[in-house]
Amino acid sequence: xxxxxxxxxxxxxxxxxxxxxxxxxxxxxxxxxxxxxxxxxxxxxxxxxxxxxxxxxxxxxxxxxxxxxxxxxxxxxxxxxxxxxxxxxxxxxxxxxxxxxxxxxxxxxxxxxxxxxxxxxxxxxxxxxxxxxxxxxxxxxxxxxxxxxxxxxxxxxxxxxxxxxxxxxxxxxxxxxxxxxxxxxxxxxxxxxxxxxxxxxxxxxxxxxxxxxxxxxxxxxxxxxxxxxxxxxxxxxxxxxxxxxxxxxxxxxxxxxxxxxxxxxxxxxxxxxxxxxxxxxxxxxxxxxxxxxxxxxxxxxxxxxxxxxxxxxxxxxxxxxxxxxxxxxxxxxxxxxxxxxxxxxxxxxxxxxxxxxxxxxxxxxxxxxxxxxxxxxxxxxxxxxxxxxxxxxxxxxxxxxxxxxxxxxxxxx
Amino acid sequence: xxxxxxxxxxxxxxxxxxxxxxxxxxxxxxxxxxxxxxxxxxxxxxxxxxxxxxxxxxxxxxxxxxxxxxxxxxxxxxxxxxxxxxxxxxxxxxxxxxxxxxxxxxxxxxxxxxxxxxxxxxxxxxxxxxxxxxxxxxxxxxxxxxxxxxxxxxxxxxxxxxxxxxxxxxxxxxxxxxxxxxxxxxxxxxxxxxxxxxxxxxxxxxxxxxxxxxxxxxxxxxxxxxxxxxxxxxxxxxxxxxxxxxxxxxxxxxxxxxxxxxxxxxxxxxxxxxxxxxxxxxxxxxxxxxxxxxxxxxxxxxxxxxxxxxxxxxxxxxxxxxxxxxxxxxxxxxxxxxxxxxxxxxxxxxxxxxxxxxxxxx
Numbered sequence: 001x002x003x004x005x006x007x008x009x010x011x012x013x014x015x016x017x018x019x020x021x022x023x024x025x026x027x028x029x030x031x032x033x034x035x036x037x038x039x040x041x042x043x044x045x046x047x048x049x050x051x052x053x054x055x056x057x058x059x060x061x062x063x064x065x066x067x068x069x070x071x072x073x074x075x076x077x078x079x080x081x082x083x084x085x086x087x088x089x090x091x092x093x094x095x096x097x098x099x100x101x102x103x104x105x106x107x108x109x110x111x112x113x114x115x116x117x118x119x120x121x122x123x124x125x126x127x128x129x130x131x132x133x134x135x136x137x138x139x140x141x142x143x144x145x146x147x148x149x150x151x152x153x154x155x156x157x158x159x160x161x162x163x164x165x166x167x168x169x170x171x172x173x174x175x176x177x178x179x180x181x182x183x184x185x186x187x188x189x190x191x192x193x194x195x196x197x198x199x200x201x202x203x204x205x206x207x208x209x210x211x212x213x214x215x216x217x218x219x220x221x222x223x224x225x226x227x228x229x230x231x232x233x234x235x236x237x238x239x240x241x242x243x244x245x246x247x248x249x250x251x252x253x254x255x256x257x258x259x260x261x262x263x264x265x266x267x268x269x270x271x272x273x274x275x276x277x278x279x280x281x282x283x284x285x286x287x288x289x290x291x292x293x294x295x296x297x298x299x300x301x302x303x304x305x306x307x308x309x310x311x312x313x314x315x316x317x318x319x320x321x322x323x324x325x326x327x328x329x330x331x332x333x334x335x336x337x338x339x340x341x342x343x344x345x346x347x348x349x350x351x352x353x354x355x356x357x358x359x360x361x362x363x364x365x366x367x368x369x370x371x372x373x374x375x376x377x378x379x380x381x382x383x384x385x386x387x388x389x390x391x392x393x394x395x396x397x398x399x400x401x402x403x404x405x406x407x408x409x410x411x412x413x
Numbered sequence: 414x415x416x417x418x419x420x421x422x423x424x425x426x427x428x429x430x431x432x433x434x435x436x437x438x439x440x441x442x443x444x445x446x447x448x449x450x451x452x453x454x455x456x457x458x459x460x461x462x463x464x465x466x467x468x469x470x471x472x473x474x475x476x477x478x479x480x481x482x483x484x485x486x487x488x489x490x491x492x493x494x495x496x497x498x499x500x501x502x503x504x505x506x507x508x509x510x511x512x513x514x515x516x517x518x519x520x521x522x523x524x525x526x527x528x529x530x531x532x533x534x535x536x537x538x539x540x541x542x543x544x545x546x547x548x549x550x551x552x553x554x555x556x557x558x559x560x561x562x563x564x565x566x567x568x569x570x571x572x573x574x575x576x577x578x579x580x581x582x583x584x585x586x587x588x589x590x591x592x593x594x595x596x597x598x599x600x601x602x603x604x605x606x607x608x609x610x611x612x613x614x615x616x617x618x619x620x621x622x623x624x625x626x627x628x629x630x631x632x633x634x635x636x637x638x639x640x641x642x643x644x645x646x647x648x649x650x651x652x653x654x655x656x657x658x659x660x661x662x663x664x665x666x667x668x669x670x671x672x673x674x675x676x677x678x679x680x681x682x683x684x685x686x687x688x689x690x691x692x693x694x695x696x697x698x699x700x701x702x703x704x705x706x707x708x709x710x711x712x713x714x715x716x717x718x719x720x721x722x723x724x725x726x727x728x729x730x731x732x733x734x735x736x737x738x739x740x741x742x743x744x745x746x747x748x749x750x751x752x753x754x755x756x757x758x759x760x761x762x763x764x765x766x767x768x769x770x771x772x773x774x775x
Contacts, residue, residue: 040500051444058435100722106495106502109443109456113724116438215437223434 021277057081079238091301120183139286167358262339451479486551493549570655742771
């Protein structure tokens, strides 16, 4: 069941929703005014640790592979260091910097306009497909391309087709090749297939992807193995393992953000005349958190606070824990569900949904929470859920993080 | 910017480019600066080596610049300095008071704490040696040519002495001190920055005449007195630096005498010329925001009014933090009046205004 009106679903009056919006705005203002040297020290420390881990991993692999005795432990250690470095870079640093969480520092080296991350997708395309399309249209069928990434069927409203019988396989492939799947995400393969994509834009995007992907492959699979000399295979395997670990981890964390039971989908009607407060409410209903210690949260890019992240995508991630206390209190006050649970449970539910939805709806039961009694959905019109182009979308919101072309391209265009 | 700065040292650039294959998408400097914060040319940086108190409320900062810095500023130019205060980089610009030296290791700037200037107070009192700051390239055309003119007059008020000090030190070091009259106004003798050094210089060079004016006791400089203080002032190449009202009076006085061509001025606040653009509708295409701006409103201010998250730094055309791509249309640099309108040209938004409709990539 997808929701056409968040107010109706939550039984809140228009005034109550607006009041909730004002309270959330106040939380934002509080954090914005109190950003300080400690926050700046946090991101600088993260970056230092991450770069230290990456350098240590590379050196361990090159040096360790030279001695027969040290080779195996060096490969394990080096690949673990590198894997953690890549996870930290992608999740807690890259993703958050590109949202503009640290732009307030006015530091051109830690700024959303020119950060480039250690994964296949060019930052510019990520800032479009993620900051804008996903964060603004979160969980709206046909608008949010992250519902199944155009590969999986993740909502009962998406029409079933025999193709989806292969879903368990596609899921495994997506998880292990996640960075490459993400790198093609903004291209919109569906639109290309239908010939609806502007060829000039497509060429520009493809050029970026090829250039970035080539450098990434060159680094991990040619240059570093070559530096390891005779035992290049060990380094190559270790690098591949680090990349695989990062892919599986980021896939799992990202899928736990919107697909556990309790995270809801919405139909296009919800977007019509949606106020800022209703947008907040949709973010709260459409996202799911998970519980864990500080280390788990940092390694997850603070996406265990997915609800808080979706409410305030551009506030510093180290402040999400304190924000979550306030958001939870608001959920209690307004009787709004706050979906959370341990990571294994959240992914377990996600996995079950992936498996279930590989089959037609009539063969499986829904895991969605029972619809509220007063809701009238009998006249729900059938809708197409194909991807929308930017012309068909609402203009972007500012707090989602900036979107600008990559600086290198600016110079040479 | 990186390539431009490294153009003089090609082999190094090649090494870096090769190194970046190992560090992509980062730069080798991103790792090297972990070992030593100065080992990076991604952004110009410097380390505070010493903070030398000059007067009760002024201090000289001796800064060791990092990679990519050329010690070839002209005497009289200023540099931008970015300091992190409560996590946020704040930019100001100050005249370099040390003479240019190609073999140099440090540069000095002299800062006076202004009553309501939070940053200048922080620079004078709160900066520990070892602090890493950001720097911006030397700029400004308030400079002493080499060789210098035969007859020079400096009119200085307060901390306006700093660029003049750089010029005097350069003339002293090069042994090219011409006939110089320096008129230096300050509230009291104690508040005179570089007082002892100036005394020593005028003892050393008999062609250097120093007039001190303590305005708390003797009142402000009356320009009608110029004929008495320096009878040949109309013939002298004059450099004036100090508070705005003083410079306004000097300009008027020199214009009345018809010798304004001899006058060089340095203002400590950015004076955007009257020659604005025509204004127009500015479109910020990725933010989907537009705003009508007049020809005196900078693109940066217009963007902020429109609610676009504009990047900015010094807000005076120094640090280039605010640079954005001008997708289409024409803008005018309010400092020089130059117009820019190449498609996809990177422009500084803090010192430019629209000339007709234009579109930015943000």
